[in-house]
Amino acid sequence: MDTNLLKQILPVEGQVLENFGETDWSLFGRQAHAVVFPHSEEEVTSILSVANENNWNCMPAGNGTWLEGCLNTDRDVNLVLSISKMNNILVHEPDNLFVELEAGVTLEQLQATLRSSKQWLPLDPPGANSSTMGAIVATSSCGALQTGFGKPRDHVLGATLITGDGKTLELGGKTVKNVAGFDLLKLLSGSWGRFGVITKLVMRLHPLPEADRTLLFSSNQQHPGPRLAHDIMHTPAMLQSISILSPGLGEEPESKDTRVAVRILESEAAVDQVEALILEQVKISPLKKMNGLESKKFFERLHNVDENSDVVIRVTSLPSEVGILIDQLENLQHLVAEKDGFGIKFLAHSESGVLIVLIDNLKRDENWLIQSTKALLKLRTSVENYGGSLTLLHAPEDLIRAVKPWGSLSEVETLFSGLEKVFDPTGILSQRELPKRKTEGRQCL
Amino acid sequence: MESLPKNLARDLKDIVGSNWVLSDRDRLLAYESDGLTAYRSKPLAVVLPETTDQVSRVFKLLSRNNIKVVPRGAGTGLSGGALADPTAVIIGTSKMNTIIKLDPDNRRAVVQPGVINAHLSEAAAPLGLYYAPDPASQSACTIGGNVAENSGGPHCLKYGVTSRYVTGLTIVTYEGEILRLGGLGRERGSYDLVGVFVGSEGCFGMATEVEVKLLPKPESVRTLLAIFDRIEDAGKAVTSIMARGLLPAALEIIDGATIRAVEASVFAGGYPVDANAALVVEFDGIEKGLGADVQKAISDCKKAGATEVRSAATSEERQKLWQGRKKAFGAMGRIATDLLVQDATVPRSRLPEVLMKISEIGERYDLNIANVFHAGDGNLHPNILFDRSDSEELQKVELASTEIMKVCVAAGGTITGEHGVGHDKKSYMPLVCGVDEMKTMKKVKTVFDPYHGMNPGKVLPTDI
Numbered sequence: 028m029d030t031n032l033l034k035q036i037l038p039v040e041g042q043v044l045e046n047f048g049e050t051d052w053s054l055f056g057r058q059a060h061a062v063v064f065p066h067s068e069e070e071v072t073s074i075l076s077v078a079n080e081n082n083w084n085c086m087p088a089g090n091g092t093w094l095e096g097c098l099n100t101d102r103d104v105n106l107v108l109s110i111s112k113m114n115n116i117l118v119h120e121p122d123n124l125f126v127e128l129e130a131g132v133t134l135e136q137l138q139a140t141l142r143s144s145k146q147w148l149p150l151d152p153p154g155a156n157s158s159t160m161g162a163i164v165a166t167s168s169c170g171a172l173q174t175g176f177g178k179p180r181d182h183v184l185g186a187t188l189i190t191g192d193g194k195t196l197e198l199g200g201k202t203v204k205n206v207a208g209f210d211l212l213k214l215l216s217g218s219w220g221r222f223g224v225i226t227k228l229v230m231r232l233h234p235l236p237e238a239d240r241t242l243l244f245s246s247n248q249q250h251p252g253p254r255l256a257h258d259i260m261h262t263p264a265m266l267q268s269i270s271i272l273s274p275g276l277g278e279e280p281e282s283k284d285t286r287v288a289v290r291i292l293e294s295e296a297a298v299d300q301v302e303a304l305i306l307e308q309v310k311i312s313p314l315k316k317m318n319g320l321e322s323k324k325f326f327e328r329l330h331n332v333d334e335n336s337d338v339v340i341r342v343t344s345l346p347s348e349v350g351i352l353i354d355q356l357e358n359l360q361h362l363v364a365e366k367d368g369f370g371i372k373f374l375a376h377s378e379s380g381v382l383i384v385l386i387d388n389l390k391r392d393e394n395w396l397i398q399s400t401k402a403l404l405k406l407r408t409s410v411e412n413y414g415g416s417l418t419l420l421h422a423p424e425d426l427i428r429a430v431k432p433w434g435s436l437s438e439v440e441t442l443f444s445g446l447e448k449v450f451d452p453t454g455i456l457s458q459r460e461l462p463k464r465k466t467e468g469r470q471c472l
Numbered sequence: 473m474e475s476l477p478k479n480l481a482r483d484l485k486d487i488v489g490s491n492w493v494l495s496d497r498d499r500l501l502a503y504e505s506d507g508l509t510a511y512r513s514k515p516l517a518v519v520l521p522e523t524t525d526q527v528s529r530v531f532k533l534l535s536r537n538n539i540k541v542v543p544r545g546a547g548t549g550l551s552g553g554a555l556a557d558p559t560a561v562i563i564g565t566s567k568m569n570t571i572i573k574l575d576p577d578n579r580r581a582v583v584q585p586g587v588i589n590a591h592l593s594e595a596a597a598p599l600g601l602y603y604a605p606d607p608a609s610q611s612a613c614t615i616g617g618n619v620a621e622n623s624g625g626p627h628c629l630k631y632g633v634t635s636r637y638v639t640g641l642t643i644v645t646y647e648g649e650i651l652r653l654g655g656l657g658r659e660r661g662s663y664d665l666v667g668v669f670v671g672s673e674g675c676f677g678m679a680t681e682v683e684v685k686l687l688p689k690p691e692s693v694r695t696l697l698a699i700f701d702r703i704e705d706a707g708k709a710v711t712s713i714m715a716r717g718l719l720p721a722a723l724e725i726i727d728g729a730t731i732r733a734v735e736a737s738v739f740a741g742g743y744p745v746d747a748n749a750a751l752v753v754e755f756d757g758i759e760k761g762l763g764a765d766v767q768k769a770i771s772d773c774k775k776a777g778a779t780e781v782r783s784a785a786t787s788e789e790r791q792k793l794w795q796g797r798k799k800a801f802g803a804m805g806r807i808a809t810d811l812l813v814q815d816a817t818v819p820r821s822r823l824p825e826v827l828m829k830i831s832e833i834g835e836r837y838d839l840n841i842a843n844v845f846h847a848g849d850g851n852l853h854p855n856i857l858f859d860r861s862d863s864e865e866l867q868k869v870e871l872a873s874t875e876i877m878k879v880c881v882a883a884g885g886t887i888t889g890e891h892g893v894g895h896d897k898k899s900y901m902p903l904v905c906g907v908d909e910m911k912t913m914k915k916v917k918t919v920f921d922p923y924h925g926m927n928p929g930k931v932l933p934t935d936i
């Protein structure tokens with residue numbers, strides 16, 4: 028790969044990186060030939076154009092903290108295209124509750140800017156501090172707040188996307204309501220870089236709530252976690268998040284019980300009343316009550332619990348089935364080497380029907396791969412029988428290959444591959460494969 | 473006029489029953505326009521299926537015969553979206569009106585597309601739940617139409633528009649294939665097919681089952697009505713309320729012309745007829761938090777120049793305060809034979825300046841323009857009143873309408889916030905979309921509808 032071609036486009040020192048640490052920018056130990064840091068959309072377009080001419084495989088990136096997430100590929104990545112240097116907040120109009128930014132801005136940087144106007148972006152994805160906004164949207168990463176505020180897709184008003192073949196598309200706008208044309212913007216959330224490089228975003232903002240309170244409940248025989256969460260969900264009020272925490276998750280010292288955390292983001296005047304309604308609903312007292320910064324920090328810690336996990340799985344289901352699925356996690360316990368007390372951990376955003384499962388200490392004996400594959404595929408089948416799904420977000424490469432990040436797409440496969448062809452006709456971004464494609468079924472006009 | 477070939481009519485009747493294939497001129501009359509009556513065209517026929525399977529069989533038959541299809545809900549659309557040319561067949565959803573499932577445990581419902589929006593909330597009410605998107609037409613429009621248009625409504629300011637609530641879809645493609653997209657708790661692959669289908673205006677496929685999220689009914693509701701001498705002041709009140717961090721459930725402005733039309737009609741709600749604007753402010757949520765919010769909003773309205781602020785104590789009083797907003801279209805129907813409703817949207821702080829420009833445009837073209845709109849979202853609804861039989865006036869309406877859209881786009885807005893592009897605004901798409909964007913939209917449509925048999929000639933300009 029002739030990196031001089033890149034240096035001609037990116038003249039500033041440090042924009043083309045060829046030698047980097049072994050673990051930096053690595054994809055399961057294999058490294059790209061180069062990582063490039065464009066400073067402008069024009070540079071992104073030129074890079075993609077050279078990549079197309081030379082048939083280089085590219086991967087869009089932000090800060091590169093989660094490049095292996097959901098990755099399943101035989102193809103080497105020639106070039107990682109990181110937009111982390113495109114990190115300016117361009118326009119913030121507090122009156123109109125929107126912000127326009129370059130997609131390399133991190134969520135932390137954004138929240139810090141918004142705070143002075145008493146506004147925020149109500150998203151709390153894992154790894155938030157270092158996550159770039161482009162990556163949060165591309166991976167559709169979100170945490171407990173998705174229950175009350177929705178996923179990244181619900182916050183994006185507009186975006187600039189540079190497609191695989193180098194076209195610059197300006198999608199959406201600056202207003203919450205906008206139905207001028209088909210809603211291509213929605214395709215960016217969950218695109219995992221397959222549709223192009225997101226360079227700019229316009230995000231919808233919310234007023235910062237006056238009060239932030241978390242109630243932490245302990246579960247017991249009469250009130251098992253899922254039951255408790257379910258009861259809380261039926262409190263006659265809008266709750267911003269309800270999470271079930273497995274033993275060993277979250278706090279120091281680690282708790283031995285399953286707990287339920289409810290976050291209330293309200294006006295000062297209403298927060299006590301919402302709390303009273305919850306307590307009336309569940310008829311037990313909370314183990315702990317956290318206010319303000321303590322409440323916020325509690326969730327931040329919770330969202331980074333998978334930092335050292337060998338395997339991270341996202342199971343989704345109807346909220347009412349979360350309890351059954353938690354019970355089924357028992358079938359994964361044998362995959363854990365030397366249980367340090369907790370084995371499989373989980374964090375469930377129960378009202379959204381999302382269950383994040385963590386295996387911190389995966390057994391690596393001679394049968395590990397067969398056993399892990401069998402157990403995960405069995406769990407996937409069972410979850411799918413309940414109408415849900417299992418996504419393998421992060422795992423050793425062999426396991427990802429065997430289990431595949433996503434389950435079968437069944438009848439929508441042709442739509443998926445058709446969309447990939449629209450945004451990346453030459454396939455230079457296609458190293459992040461979604462479930463195996465069938466041969467094209469439909470003929471286009 | 474073309475007529476439906478006899479053998480095809482027979483085959484269609486075999487699928488849906490002999491009463492549900494309409495092809496005689498009189499019966500087609502009801503289908504010749506939607507809520508935008510300026511455009512009219514009778515379809516080749518109307519077919520009224522009852523199930524997904526029937527839709528699939530009907531589509532297979534029509535696509536094999538190269539006959540294009542236009543889905544239609546209640547026909548309340550305001551962009552000519554359900555308009556069909558004389559070679560196309562309308563597939564109506566009036567018989568697909570069953571609420572298939574109400575699932576309070578998971579706060580969701582699964583409905584057929586012909587279910588009327590308000591009926592869903594009525595059915596969910598005994599469970600303490602409701603369906604949040606509430607177009608002002610909710611007593612007539614269908615969930616299928618809402619999905620196709622990504623409809624909004626007064627309370628979408630706080631709760632968001634249709635796309636926020638649709639979690640799963642069953643769709644039938646032009647070739648008759650039945651596809652299940654998404655589903656609550658069902659995440660196959662990561663691309664948001666439901667998201668891109670919502671707002672596709674019947675051009676991708678037909679939604680035959682819709683899964684939606686329901687919300688718990690708020691504990692309390694407080695409604696205010698502020699009266700202003702100048703519409704710009706009402707716009708300023710909206711900006712101050714939002715800028716101080718309040719999040720009302722609704723913020724709607726009714727201008728003087730609309731107030732007078734409503735007050736002169738059977739729908740009169742007791743608004744002062746000499747007022748030049750009224751602002752409806754509604755808060756909902758936990759009772760304790762509402763009092764303080766209401767006081768802040770009253771103070772913002774007064775500071776912006778409100779001459780009077782009324783507050784509703786009972787549910788009847790609430791209805792009265794909403795009267796001028798909810799009955800505006802009906803009342804205007806009495807004072808003009810035809811009505812063109814624009815729905816361009818601007819960032820809300822630009823409302824005062826844009827409203828002034830709209831009124832200036834109305835004066836210049838000597839047209840009556842009445843404004844009644846979702847102010848909190850910056851979603852304008854200038855209603856241009858006219859007489860279709862006056863061709864000169866019709867031309868002025870088109871020119872004024874184009875100018876209004878240009879003003880809104882120049883203010884950082886867009887040509888349509890909720891009514892969709894349909895037939896009416898497709899030639900204005902280049903105001904907000906580049907050629908590459910429109911070509912990509914067409915390619916995405918082609919992925920869903922490779923033969924371009926779904927709702928032809930809508931949304932994208934013909935030369936794309």
Ligand SMILES: Cc1cc2nc3c(=O)[nH]c(=O)nc-3n(C[C@H](O)[C@H](O)[C@H](O)COP(=O)(O)OP(=O)(O)OC[C@H]3O[C@@H](n4cnc5c(N)ncnc54)[C@H](O)[C@@H]3O)c2cc1C
Pocket residue numbers: 086087088089090091092093094096110130152153154155157158159160161162163165166167168169219220221223224225226330331333334339383420459
């Ligand atoms: C400790 C930790 C735990 C995490 N746990 C989870 C988890 O459980 N679930 C989960 O979903 N995520 C998880 N993440 C990922 C996280 O939520 C964000 O996705 C992540 O932090 C991405 O930030 P980044 O800038 O480093 O992205 P990168 O690692 O650079 O990129 C992540 C993905 O997004 C794509 N991408 C990045 N930027 C763009 C762009 N501008 N345009 C198009 N595509 C782009 C990349 O191609 C890649 O596929 C975790 C992250 C950390 C640090």
Ligand SMILES: Cc1cc2nc3c(=O)[nH]c(=O)nc-3n(C[C@H](O)[C@H](O)[C@H](O)COP(=O)(O)OP(=O)(O)OC[C@H]3O[C@@H](n4cnc5c(N)ncnc54)[C@H](O)[C@@H]3O)c2cc1C
Pocket residue numbers: 506507542543544545546547548549550552553554565585606607608609612613614615616617618619620621622623624625626673674675677678679680801802890891894927
């Ligand atoms: C008085 C009045 C007030 C209004 N207020 C609002 C408002 O506040 N907010 C708002 O957003 N709109 C409003 N509208 C516009 C209109 O009611 C909405 O666009 C509504 O969603 C249309 O629903 P419908 O069932 O009447 O659809 P139709 O008019 O029959 O069709 C609209 C479009 O949807 C397509 N379609 C219909 N059903 C399906 C299906 N099952 N699958 C695929 N495509 C389908 C049609 O092809 C067409 O393109 C108002 C209209 C009126 C007359």
